[in-house]
Amino acid sequence: MSALLAYMEKNRLIVASDSCVAGSKDEFPKFQVLRTRKGPAFVGGVGWRSVLSRLLSPLQRACDEQGFTLANLHEFVPGAVDFLLNQRRPEDINPDRDIAAPPAQLLIGGFDDKAARMRMWLVIKNGVGTGMVHELAERDFVAIGFFKPKDTPDLQRFHSQIMSLGPSVSADVIAGMLRARIDEFASTYPDQIGRAAFFAAANERGSIDLTQPDFPTPWSLSERETVAR
Secondary structure: OOEEEEEEEOOEEEEEEOOOEOOEOOOOOOEEEEEEOOEEEEEEEEEOHHHHHHHHOOHHHHHHHHOOOHHHHHHHHHHHHHHHHHOOOHHHOOHHHHHHOOOEEEEEEEEEOOOOEEEEEEEEEOOOOOOEEEEOOOOEEEEEEOOOHHHHHHHHHHHHHHHHHHHHOOHHHHHHHHHHHHHHHHHHOOOOOOOOOEEEEEEOOEEOOOOOOOOOOOOOHHHOOOOOO
């Protein structure tokens, strides 16, 4: 299931994830940084690796060939997830399980040149109903992954902390806060969440170079073979 965290302001977006794959030693970053004709965009998620890898692998090619922007990705990705979930074998579908633990929870974010600000959407698809697409507030923090109801107070406290400190600190500091939060969850759920492994940041001018050498950006899934589970 893993963890994907994102912090957004009007003109800045920072994302971090682990690379844990349940029951495997493989690494799988939970998001991609995509080059669109209007600047970088982030698409990532947690859930079934077989669905997420098939979704993320061709997205850069789609951006290149179709000239996608953030708005196009926001329109395209939810329908693409529905299509992939409908491709599952009947024996892989369990409505009760999929409603309780949706096989695809995604974030889509980046700079919207028409709105002149960062925008981000949370997409939850269970393959049973129509799912949910929700746009986050102009300033917001979101965490998706293997979390339990008992984790809600900790996440609410972290939300308050990062929303208070975020505007006054650098992208590196925010990335460090996201890393620490993921690492704490990794200690609590070592079989489901790994330590923070991949980071990315952008503002209205494009990608932000995180100066810390231990903030690697995820490699492109289209350049590496992915194995469905």
